[in-house]
Amino acid sequence: MIERRLRGGSSGPLALGALLPVAAALLIGGCGGPPSGKASAKGPEATAAEPPEATTFAELRGVPKDATPRAATDGLVAHPAGAVPVADRPGGRPVATLPAEQLKGPTWVPVVERSGGWLRVLLPSRPDQASGWISERSPGLRTARTPYVVKVDLARRKLTLLKSSRRVGSWTVAVGAARTPTPSGRTFLLAQLAPAKGTPSPLVLPLGTHSATLDTFGGGPGTVALHGWPDRSVFGKAVTHGCVRVPKEALRELSRVPLGTLVHISG
Numbered sequence: 001m002i003e004r005r006l007r008g009g010s011s012g013p014l015a016l017g018a019l020l021p022v023a024a025a026l027l028i029g030g031c032g033g034p035p036s037g038k039a040s041a042k043g044p045e046a047t048a049a050e051p052p053e054a055t056t057f058a059e060l061r062g063v064p065k066d067a068t069p070r071a072a073t074d075g076l077v078a079h080p081a082g083a084v085p086v087a088d089r090p091g092g093r094p095v096a097t098l099p100a101e102q103l104k105g106p107t108w109v110p111v112v113e114r115s116g117g118w119l120r121v122l123l124p125s126r127p128d129q130a131s132g133w134i135s136e137r138s139p140g141l142r143t144a145r146t147p148y149v150v151k152v153d154l155a156r157r158k159l160t161l162l163k164s165s166r167r168v169g170s171w172t173v174a175v176g177a178a179r180t181p182t183p184s185g186r187t188f189l190l191a192q193l194a195p196a197k198g199t200p201s202p203l204v205l206p207l208g209t210h211s212a213t214l215d216t217f218g219g220g221p222g223t224v225a226l227h228g229w230p231d232r233s234v235f236g237k238a239v240t241h242g243c244v245r246v247p248k249e250a251l252r253e254l255s256r257v258p259l260g261t262l263v264h265i266s267g
Contacts, residue, residue: 077260081140108260
């Protein structure tokens with residue numbers, strides 16, 4: 001399921017991620033129901049001595065924006081064994097730290113650029129399309145390659161899953177409404193959550209991006225996700241608060257996709 005090129009023979013990203021029995025609505029913007037209003041999604045204030053952690057709850061300052069948000073990669077993803085510094089440029093000043101876990105599962109982020117002994121990775125924090133540089137020499141850093149890519153076409157309301165450049169499947173989906181659009185750009189699969197009983201999807205796949213119009217949703221940071229929906233009549237429509245609702249067949253295939261896999265959202 002994943003091509004392994006790992007340091008020290010370590011295993012790659014888990015295909016099923018880390019299933020977390022939580023009320024996923026507390027984290028996800030656009031999964032259904034009314035938004036809870038505007039509120040700050042900012043994380044703890046950074047200090048010179050302690051840069052903030054790059055998580056879905058944080059808002060980072062001084063991080064470079066993804067320079068090529070439509071570009072493909074070779075599938076390289078990285079996992080820190082412990083918290084590693086994130087610099088604003090190769091060998092530059094620390095602007096954040098990348099923790100070993102996200103939402104109680106392992107952190108895997110896509111590598112979008114290399115320079116010498118440094119890797120530019122996408123970060124899961126606000127502002128959207130945040131990136132930063134981590135050293136390849138960080139203790140315990142693991143790398144792997146995922147053969148998957150997820151593509152979401154907002155205009156056509158289609159999600160396509162590719163593996164090794166071959167189409168696994170393509171499905172009609174529901175996307176963000178005009179006032180709460182699904183954000184476009186290059187992001188990644190951040191985690192896999194098994195929601196609390198009664199949630200309309202058996203699996204929720206948070207992404208490393210956030211709603212541009214909702215600072216918070218359901219008490220969480222407005223994180224956008226891929227997830228199922230029991231009412232098939234919504235598919236093909238722009239009706240969500242930012243999330244992408246997918247048919248159960250698509251969700252089953254997406255459950256096999258490793259963490260850190262790129263998700264391209266266009267249109």
